[in-house]
Amino acid sequence: MGGLLSARNQRHILRPRGIQQMAGLTKKVGLIIAWAGFALALTQIGNGREPMLKLEERRRHLLEEEQNQVEAHAKMREIERYQMQIAQKFYMAGLKKKAEKSTAEAKQNFKAAASEYEKFLTLYERSPGGPYSLLMWAHCQVQLRLVNTAIREGFQSVIDYWPESHEATVAHFMIGKCHLFNGEPRKAEKVFQEIYSKDPKAHYATKTCEWMLDIAIARKDMEKQVELWINLVFKTPKNKRTPDYAGQLAKHHFREGEFAKGVEAIKSCHETENDKFIESVFGNGNGVTSEFFKSDASKPKAEKLGDEVISFLEERLPTDLSDKKAQERAQELLGWVTGIHMTLDRDKKVIATFERKGKLLGMDDLLLGQIAAWHKKKDRREQARSTYGRYEDKVNGRRAIAGTFREERKYEEAVRHYLALIGMDKEREATWQQDVVGTWRDAGQWDKAIATYRELLKVDPDKHSSWYWGIAECYEHKKQYSQAIQAYRQTDNYPEGYFRMAECNRHLKKWTEGLVLLNQAKAEKRVADRAQFRIAQFYEMAGQKEKCIKSFQMTCKLYPRSGYASRAHAHLQTKYGISVTLGGATDE
Incomplete structure (x- = not known):
């Protein structure tokens, strides 16, 4: 040109x-x-x-x-x-x-x-x-x-x-x-550097630094990355990605033991010391603290950085907690202080900060739940249950206690607590019975689960289809397939119920009954490809080779864009040596 x-x-x-x-x-x-x-x-x-x-x-x-x-x-x-x-x-x-x-x-x-x-x-x-x-x-x-x-x-x-x-x-x-x-990244870098040097305050100076940063990352050139982060944070016009660059620069300074410089980098993206600024200091500081804490050699650095972040947060803690906004700020800051102590696995300080938070702002069920969760993490189950027992909402506290027994696979004890909830809140009996049935299923005690489902049929008959579905699944686990089929017939989950009943008939070697059910399911367009593919597999398992091949070919012809067609095509080719064009002709 x-x-x-x-x-x-x-x-x-x-x-x-x-x-x-x-x-x-x-x-x-x-x-x-x-x-x-x-x-x-x-x-x-x-x-x-x-x-x-x-x-x-x-x-x-x-x-x-x-x-x-x-x-x-x-x-x-x-x-x-x-x-x-x-x-x-x-x-x-x-x-x-x-x-x-x-x-x-x-x-x-x-x-x-x-x-x-x-x-x-x-x-x-x-x-x-x-x-x-x-x-x-x-x-x-x-x-x-x-x-x-x-x-x-x-x-x-x-x-x-x-x-x-x-x-x-x-x-x-x-x-x-x-x-x-x-x-040719070196030639590109030279051009980008020329644009940046000409006017660092120009819009394209930011873009060139971003491209040079990508080149430096690909080269694993940390020195150049730091130089470009500094340019993008302090020298070029800011854009929506500047906070990310500031975070990367801050983390670099935190790793180098330069906490104040890291804070300065983050602060450059914020006009005031707002919540996002404080959260960014915490998030980036906690991230580097976690990195350091993973290695015994760098744990002293983790302790030092963690204490610096905590001091930063404590300095911004409101002294006057009379208004709601100050209370919310204190709630958040103390939560972040707790997070640092957790990262450093400071067990006693975690509990102490939780208790301090409760004294300043009031001990509620949410805070008690956090304390209990920490006890569980430290494998102090009894202390966790004791904490749940302090809940103002006794029903939720009792349910949480039951959950701890369920987690420990102490299923009988868990069920005892769930059933106790019926006396405490009769209106939500269906919820408690669902907790019970879930516990019996976790335990693999299928007869007890079936009995609980039958109780649910009385307590909440409007959901009878769901309860019969659960009964059917339990019978399947017991390998009582005839009873499972009877239960599935009581559900209104079409067409999935038909697939389930077909599988039960497969276990019983009742191929004809299974094929009838699959053909009924095939009437639903959204699962027709799946049903046709399964029909072919049923014929194969029944030893009816000719019908099996024809059904696989039908899958390819009728549903050429389906994943089932791809599977049918591959199966015909590998097992029977038949090549089928999806949606059309056959070559033998």
Whole structure:
């Protein structure tokens, strides 16, 4: 593209470059004239500018470096904007086809877009849209994988002929990206560094640092990563990812024993010492503390950092707890202090902080539950149960006690506590009986589970289908398949119940009954492929080879996009030596 521009930095009409245009130049100019009135009718508002909604809609579908500047767009004449729209439509169509993995169609659209952008430069040599048109021509070359052409004749030409334009900055950035596409990260890094050094406060300085950071991470160059984190946090314009970079920088400082510097990095992303700032210091500090604590050699570092984080949190603890907001802040801060002590496995300090929290803010069931959970983690089951016994809500406390016995596989004791709940809260008997039946199922005591399900049929008859389903499953575990079938027949879970009954008949070697049930299940479209595949397997297990093969073939024919069709296809090929085309013909 460089040859299309004069050597004296004077723009002139571009000559053809061998890129195939969608139609002859004369024909296209005629089309523009013929459609000009229609284009004006569509786009004219006020002084003839294209509606901003349309422009914004196109911008949303393009990368930042592919977007036209609103100011330049506004200065273009209507006929110029129309020609630009033609090119943009081809480019966006190419992006769409690329996303759909239609490579050939995408390539055609990108070629057409390149031709239209080149045509723009030919027809409107002095237009404010010239730099953008050449920039987009270069983007088309990138999409066509002509990366070196894009650099030499596109992006570099934009820089040479419009050096002070926004597009020149974008082109410079794109040259760096193109070097990465070519697998030359050092060349890319050099270009990105030039952009950053030129103006660290510019928007693209942030983007270049982000790309250099990716390169440094790939190279495992920690020194460079730290340098770039510092740039991104303190020197370049911030974006939505800046807090992440600040967190990474903070963790680096925490690992190096520089707690104050880590806090400063996080603080740079926050105007005030708000909750997010404090939470970020805690989260990053606790994360590094946990890393250190995993190794005996670094445990002293973990203790030191943990104490620094705790001091940081304690300094921000409200002294006046009279208002609700201060109480909520204290609740959160003390929770984080407890978290640090937990990370450092400071058992006594964890309990002491819980108790301190209770004295300051009141001991409620939520806090008692946290204390009990810590006791359980330290395998102090009796102390956990004692703590649950302190609950204000005695029903929930008793249920939690039952849960501890269930966790210990002391099923009889757990059931005793669950049944005691019926006397404490009769209205929720169905809930307690479900806890009981779950316990018996955990214990593998199927007869007791069945008896409890029958009790549930009396207590909560509206859910009879669920209870019969549970009864059927228990009979299956007992290998009493006839009783299981009878129970499944009482449920309304179609078609899953039919699959379950078919499997029970399989265990009983009742192939005909099982096949009847599977064919009934097949009537439900969403499981038809599964049913057809299982029918084939039933025929195979029954020794009916011919019907088995035919059923597997039917699976491939009727449901070619299903995973069951793929399985049927593979099975026919490996076991029977039959090759089936999904959705069609058979080759033996």
